[in-house]
Amino acid sequence: xxxxxxxxxxxxxxxFVNYMADLKSxxxxxxxxxxxxxxxxxxxxxxxxxxxxxxxxxxxxxxxxAGALVGNPDVIILDEPTVGLDPKQITEIRSLIKNLxxxxxxxxxxxxxxxxxxxxxxxxxxxxGKIVAIDTxxxxxxxxxxxxxxxxxxxxxxxxxxxxxxxxxEIQEVKLLKDNEDGTKQYQITSSSGVxxxxxxxxxxxxxxxxxxxxxxxxxxxxxAFIKLINNTTEQNENVEPEKDKEILKKEKEEKKQAKKxxxxxKKQAKKxxKEKNKKGGEK
Amino acid sequence: MWAVFKKELKSxxxxxxxYVAIGLFLLVFSLFxxxxxxxxxxxxxxxxxxNTARYGLLVIVPIITMRMFxxxxxxxxxxxxxxxxxxxxxxxxxxFFAAVALIxxxxxxSLIYYVILCFFQAPNIVPxxxxxxxxxxxxxxxxxxxxxxxxxxxxxxxAAIITIVFLVVPWFLPNLGEAFTIIDLMSSxxxxxxxxxxxxxxxxxxxxxxxxxxxxxxxxxxxxxVK
Numbered sequence: 001x002x003x004x005x006x007x008x009x010x011x012x013x014x015x016f017v018n019y020m021a022d023l024k025s026x027x028x029x030x031x032x033x034x035x036x037x038x039x040x041x042x043x044x045x046x047x048x049x050x051x052x053x054x055x056x057x058x059x060x061x062x063x064x065x066a067g068a069l070v071g072n073p074d075v076i077i078l079d080e081p082t083v084g085l086d087p088k089q090i091t092e093i094r095s096l097i098k099n100l101x102x103x104x105x106x107x108x109x110x111x112x113x114x115x116x117x118x119x120x121x122x123x124x125x126x127x128x129g130k131i132v133a134i135d136t137x138x139x140x141x142x143x144x145x146x147x148x149x150x151x152x153x154x155x156x157x158x159x160x161x162x163x164x165x166x167x168x169x170e171i172q173e174v175k176l177l178k179d180n181e182d183g184t185k186q187y188q189i190t191s192s193s194g195v196x197x198x199x200x201x202x203x204x205x206x207x208x209x210x211x212x213x214x215x216x217x218x219x220x221x222x223x224x225a226f227i228k229l230i231n232n233t234t235e236q237n238e239n240v241e242p243e244k245d246k247e248i249l250k251k252e253k254e255e256k257k258q259a260k261k262x263x264x265x266x267k268k269q270a271k272k273x274x275k276e277k278n279k280k281g282g283e284k
Numbered sequence: 285m286w287a288v289f290k291k292e293l294k295s296x297x298x299x300x301x302x303y304v305a306i307g308l309f310l311l312v313f314s315l316f317x318x319x320x321x322x323x324x325x326x327x328x329x330x331x332x333x334x335n336t337a338r339y340g341l342l343v344i345v346p347i348i349t350m351r352m353f354x355x356x357x358x359x360x361x362x363x364x365x366x367x368x369x370x371x372x373x374x375x376x377x378x379x380f381f382a383a384v385a386l387i388x389x390x391x392x393x394s395l396i397y398y399v400i401l402c403f404f405q406a407p408n409i410v411p412x413x414x415x416x417x418x419x420x421x422x423x424x425x426x427x428x429x430x431x432x433x434x435x436x437x438x439x440x441x442x443a444a445i446i447t448i449v450f451l452v453v454p455w456f457l458p459n460l461g462e463a464f465t466i467i468d469l470m471s472s473x474x475x476x477x478x479x480x481x482x483x484x485x486x487x488x489x490x491x492x493x494x495x496x497x498x499x500x501x502x503x504x505x506x507x508x509x510v511k
Contacts, residue, residue, distance in 0.1 A: 006360030022287030023368035
């Protein structure tokens with residue numbers, strides 16, 4: 001399914017899907033059934049006799065999807081399927097794609113990463129034409145979490161938060177994020193790695209006469225992971241590649257030279273062998 | 285090829301283009317029917333078909349060929365065609381024959397003029413059919429040219445202009461030198477209006493059509509491989 005949903009707008013939905021079925025050489029016997037199935041699968045039943053020109057964008061997107069689905073392909077490639085849709089249409093299309101994933105391999109290209117983490121089982125991040133990461137979205141998210149960061153919103157009239165570092169030894173840093181107007185404050189607490197402080201905080205803070213209003217772990221999203229990965233690779237490229245490139249190029253050149261030499265040698269040998277064979281044949 | 289042919293022919297009549305083309309064509313036909321037969325009281329249809337071929341095709345062919353590939357390219361629907369398992373050759377021929385079919389329909393309607401003449405004195409039917417056959421071959425050549433023009437641009441207007449220029453300019457070339465007569469399509473429609481089938485003219489027209497269909501196929505093939 002291409003981006004921008006190119007469609008024959010002078011046709012009706014059914015005519016278009018029929019045409020796509022013809023183009024994909026669906027057999028005449030199975031065609032009617034295939035078209036029927038795709039139309040109901042994509043929820044186009046109630047607009048099947050309307051001209052595509054008069055449909056809303058969400059429906060057009062679905063018609064395009066129906067065109068891609070007819071003929072039951074093993075792999076479906078979708079290019080930004082939810083661009084320009086309203087939230088309701090987006091959720092509909094997403095659930096449709098999720099359903100498709102049960103029977104087909106769906107390759108989805110998208111810039112909306114929240115969508116990707118919702119729908120996809122595996123993510124490939126590509127930067128400048130190179131694959132940066134291949135993993136499940138959950139793994140990518142957890143990989144980029146460096147330290148355990150906890151965010152708390154508290155009511156702290158006696159300013160006991162400043163002394164917190166002394167009472168809990170695992171805390172590395174307490175940083176004030178926001179001083180809200182209603183007297184509550186939001187802090188970011190960094191602990192030494194691998195320690196989950198939430199339980200401890202929950203037990204100790206009330207003793208210090210601090211009321212906890214909110215306590216949450218700072219979860220990194222796929223977006224954070226994406227930015228980090230992209231930044232890492234571009235930095236690497238900038239710092240290391242020029243020198244490495246030269247070295248690699250040199251090596252490659254040498255390797256090529258050697259390969260050529262070897263080829264020549266092997267050809268010569270082959271010729272020699274043939275000559276010898278011929279000679280032997282002549283002698284015989 | 286069949287799928288594309290069906291859809292293209294249907295598309296002509298889903299948009300006004302098919303009706304406009306046929307209507308204009310019949311208008312030109314009627315005009316020349318009056319000028320070449322009624323007003324001079326002749327019962328010969330040769331001049332009718334010759335003049336309509338010369339001036340009618342000039343208007344009709346660009347109208348029906350300009351959208352062929354240019355529109356698909358502009359709307360992006362070209363992707364649907366190029367990524368389908370159908371061969372480029374099949375797609376090009378499907379579109380080509382859809383346009384030919386449109387002209388063939390008009391030619392069938394043009395038999396009206398023969399019927400009208402029958403009220404006065406029936407002309408021989410065979411030469412008339414030969415004229416129509418020649419007309420069809422001529423329009424095939426012109427359509428292949430228009431199709432080629434449509435495949436090299438995504439702007440329909442430019443495609444139409446290219447077609448018209450290619451059809452009109454050869455009229456004046458014989459003035460530069462006799463050798464240029466061959467390029468003029470109308471030079472291959474000289475014997476047909478007299479009811480004669482000349483092998484030279486048939487071969488000329490068919491090879492002309494074949495060349496431009498081939499070029500179109502090559503262009504589309506290239507677009508497929510580049511994309």
